[in-house]
Amino acid sequence: MADEIERLYQTMYTSVVRFLYRKVWDEDRAEDLAQEVFIRALAHRPEKPRAWIFAVAANLARDEARAAVRRKRHLTLLTNDPVTLSRPMASASDMVERDEQMAKVHGALDALSERDRNVLLLWDSGLSYTEIAAQTGLAVGAVGTTLARARKRLVEAYDKQEAEASAAHS
Amino acid sequence: MRHIPNEELHAYLDQALSRSQCIEIETHIARCAHCRDTRDATAALRDRTTALLAATAPRVGAPPPLHTLLARAEAKRKTSWMRRAILAASFGGAILAGWGMRAALDPHDAVAAARLVQADPPPRALPIPQTPVADRVSTDGPRVTSPEPEQSTPVRLAADGLSQPEATTDRGAPASAGAPAKVSLILDEGWRNSDPAAGGGGVAPGMLPTYPGLPVTEVQVHDAAPGQRPLLIVSQLHESGTTLYTVEGPADRVAAIIATQLTGAPAGFQSSDPSRSPPDYVETPAGYRRTHRVLAVLGSLPFDTLNAIAQRIVLR
Numbered sequence: 001m002a003d004e005i006e007r008l009y010q011t012m013y014t015s016v017v018r019f020l021y022r023k024v025w026d027e028d029r030a031e032d033l034a035q036e037v038f039i040r041a042l043a044h045r046p047e048k049p050r051a052w053i054f055a056v057a058a059n060l061a062r063d064e065a066r067a068a069v070r071r072k073r074h075l076t077l078l079t080n081d082p083v084t085l086s087r088p089m090a091s092a093s094d095m096v097e098r099d100e101q102m103a104k105v106h107g108a109l110d111a112l113s114e115r116d117r118n119v120l121l122l123w124d125s126g127l128s129y130t131e132i133a134a135q136t137g138l139a140v141g142a143v144g145t146t147l148a149r150a151r152k153r154l155v156e157a158y159d160k161q162e163a164e165a166s167a168a169h170s
Numbered sequence: 171m172r173h174i175p176n177e178e179l180h181a182y183l184d185q186a187l188s189r190s191q192c193i194e195i196e197t198h199i200a201r202c203a204h205c206r207d208t209r210d211a212t213a214a215l216r217d218r219t220t221a222l223l224a225a226t227a228p229r230v231g232a233p234p235p236l237h238t239l240l241a242r243a244e245a246k247r248k249t250s251w252m253r254r255a256i257l258a259a260s261f262g263g264a265i266l267a268g269w270g271m272r273a274a275l276d277p278h279d280a281v282a283a284a285r286l287v288q289a290d291p292p293p294r295a296l297p298i299p300q301t302p303v304a305d306r307v308s309t310d311g312p313r314v315t316s317p318e319p320e321q322s323t324p325v326r327l328a329a330d331g332l333s334q335p336e337a338t339t340d341r342g343a344p345a346s347a348g349a350p351a352k353v354s355l356i357l358d359e360g361w362r363n364s365d366p367a368a369g370g371g372g373v374a375p376g377m378l379p380t381y382p383g384l385p386v387t388e389v390q391v392h393d394a395a396p397g398q399r400p401l402l403i404v405s406q407l408h409e410s411g412t413t414l415y416t417v418e419g420p421a422d423r424v425a426a427i428i429a430t431q432l433t434g435a436p437a438g439f440q441s442s443d444p445s446r447s448p449p450d451y452v453e454t455p456a457g458y459r460r461t462h463r464v465l466a467v468l469g470s471l472p473f474d475t476l477n478a479i480a481q482r483i484v485l486r
Binding site: 006009010013014017018021022027028030031032035038039042043098101102105106108109120121123124128129140141143144145147148151152154155158 | 176177178180181184186212215216218219220222223225226227228229230233234236239240242243246247462
């Protein structure tokens with residue numbers, strides 16, 4: 001089982017960080033939480049580690065979000081965004097464009113319902129419909145419905161923000 | 171003709187359907203232009219969603235070695251166990267102390283209380299009156315006597331022969347009872363002592379993680395990669411007589427050090443929760459990368475006290 005966790009650690013670490021990052025929006029914090037997830041997995045040795053890992057990651061992200069709200073840390077996270085420091089080779093305009101796009105996707109994800117966002121992020125992390133269903137409590141058949149709705153709403157929300165930004169610039 | 175529901179097309183494109191369902195859909199699409207268009211639109215929507223999510227993907231480096239996670243888990247488990255043990259001891263001590271005080275204030279229970287005190291002495295951390303019954307039932311109320319002084323004894327030796335700070339007795343006063351046992355750190359090779367007055371081995375004094383107002387007794391330095399801040403252990407003498415060790419460096423290194431020090435350490439010697447310290451940036455072929463640095467304070471003090479101290483560590 002330890003070997004299984006170790007193998008999953010090597011193969012899933014990036015996916016778990018990505019999943020967590022889109023919930024906490026802080027690269028370092030996402031990595032910290034991902035490592036915490038695997039520490040817990042090593043201690044608990046779950047029977048279905050893939051689904052278990054994402055379930056724990058979702059719980060940790062939720063706890064983190066609650067704590068962040070309590071401490072109003074989101075302001076700090078926004079001002080301490082490390083993105084601009086980690087790619088000194090990129091041009092200023094590229095970085096601005098990337099940050100703008102990131103902010104729009106961030107806003108579009110926030111516009112989704114909790115369930116839609118969760119299903120979409122789990123799917124993007126590589127979980128199967130069966131695994132998503134097991135984690136979210138949805139029927140397997142409902143995962144496709146939820147995913148279809150989430151994708152549509154994400155793109156609509158993103159396009160809406162782009163249209164607003166264009167209108168503001170013109 | 172029945173068209174294929176949209177969610178089924180999503181499941182089809184996500185390869186979440188059985189082989190027979192796929193064949194059914196493909197057969198239908200081959201002869202239904204409407205469903206072909208819907209499939210293309212769904213595929214475009216799916217690709218666009220993937221691209222948008224990819225735009226927010228963080229740059230994730232290689233995961234740290236698994237053994238560093240294990241070391242951190244061990245440190246956490248130990249800290250958690252210590253915390254529970256201290257809580258349990260405090261709770262038990264408080265009950266005993268309360269019982270003894272109640273009996274001392276009530277002359278009718280004085281004899282029973284004396285028997286209780288003699289039969290089961292309380293923990294040292296929370297001494298309760300051990301004076302004769304006659305004293306305790308006097309109108310002056312209970313008197314607390316100081317426990318006998320007790321010499322602290324070294325319990326661990328440094329593996330590499332580095333000189334260790336004279337923690338508990340270097341002020342010329344004998345360590346009092348209840349004072350923590352002297353604890354020396356176990357460090358591997360590569361560490362060197364540095365004169366704190368000379369700036370901590372090339373580290374500017376302002377860069378040393380220190381608790382304001384406490385004398386620095388020793389600075390130990392472990393050099394890192396060129397251009398990177400070294401790993402540091404700063405020893406400071408706390409007013410209680412114990413030595414505080416502030417460990418500051420990359421998260422995985424600090425976690426490993428904490429785990430080593432807590433393994434086999436005497437009861438009461440513990441670590442604060444690691445907290446973030448200012449980041450460091452190392453140059454890599456892909457550009458500057460932020461390293462994750464933390465600091466933690468180790469010492470023979472209550473866990474909450476160590477955490478409070480760690481929060482006040484000054485490091486610029």
